Amino acid sequence: MKATCAPENALQAVLLDLDGTLLDTLPDLAAAANAMRRELGMPELAYELIGTFIGKGVDNLVRRTLSGQLTTEAIPEDDFNRARSVFYRHYTELNGQACTFYPGVLEGIKAFAGMGIRLGVVTNKPTVFTLPLLERTGLAEHMSVVVCGDTCERRKPDPDQFLLACNKLSAAPAATLAIGDSINDALAARAAGCTVLAVPYGYNEGExxxxxxxxxxxxxxxEASVWASNRFTGRFTASGTTG
Incomplete structure (x- = not known):
């Protein structure tokens, strides 16, 4: 399927954020973050506070969890590396254990699939955590492409991940719908030239x-699938025909 064959205003692909958009991963992330703090001799933080730390990758989550706030002061490299190692160990065990789908996720995925639209995940989560999580939740079978936080040199809010995902799907960015929950998703997808939707139930650093x-x-x-069916007048199917 070539993007140049698309009819005007056709939808070719939908790219979805993971944490805070498809899955509520806060229970697992917060449990790992607090396990890290306990092991380092620090008191636990409220889950709600840790939720505001999510969105700019694991390294930022670790730094914010260490400082206990969104704006972090300089942390000695040795201290950060130790904390990161501890977090990775705990989150590897907890990843996918307590996370849940947000309402309407599976129904929306099925609706987009019924339109013949290919789906992908674009996340700042590292590959080592993303792929097992997609497998454990059953999302992997629905995704034609997965671009993680360590796939490209730059991650969201830069556009590189969205551009790579579009390229892998042979989809024009202008014919691609991106859905996320944060400023990082919005800025990255907009810079890539995608149409962008936001969901209000995610993290977005507490804003x-x-x-x-x-x-x-x-x-x-x-609801995004309904919005898309009204917005885009032409749709590619998997066979390359339009509807």
């Missing part, structure tokens, strides 16, 4: 999504 530079805010992935 509301109302001011994000997006084309719309939807309550669920299922």
């Amino acid at each position: 509301p999504v109302g001011n994000l530079p997006v084309d719309g805010i939807v309550e669920s992935i299922m």
Whole structure:
């Protein structure tokens, strides 16, 4: 399937964020973060606070968890490396154990698949955590491409991951819908040239999504599929025909 064959205003692909968009991974991430703090002799943090630390990759999560706040002071490299190693060990054990799907995710995925639209995940989560999580939750079978936080030299909010995903799917960015929950998703997808939707239930560093530079805010992935069917007049199917 070549992007140049697309009819005007066709939808070729949907790229989805993972944490805070498809899955509520806070229970596992917070448990690992607090296990790290306990092992380092530090008191636990509230889950809600740790939720505001999510979105810019594991290294940022570790730094913020160490400092206990969004804005982190310089942390000695040896201290950070030790904390990172401890977090990785705990999260490797906990990854996928307590996370849950947000309402409408599976229904929305099925709806997009029914349109013949190929799906992908674009996440700042490292590959070592992303692929096992997709397998454990059953999401892997629905995704035609997965681009992780360590796949490209630059990650969200830079556009590289979205551009790579579009390339792998032979989809034009202008014919691609990106769905996420944070400013990082919005900025990256917008810079790549995608249409962008936000969901309001994710993390976004504790800030509301109302001011994000997006084309719309939807309550669920299922609602996103309805929005897309109204917005895009032509749709590629897996066989390359349009509907």
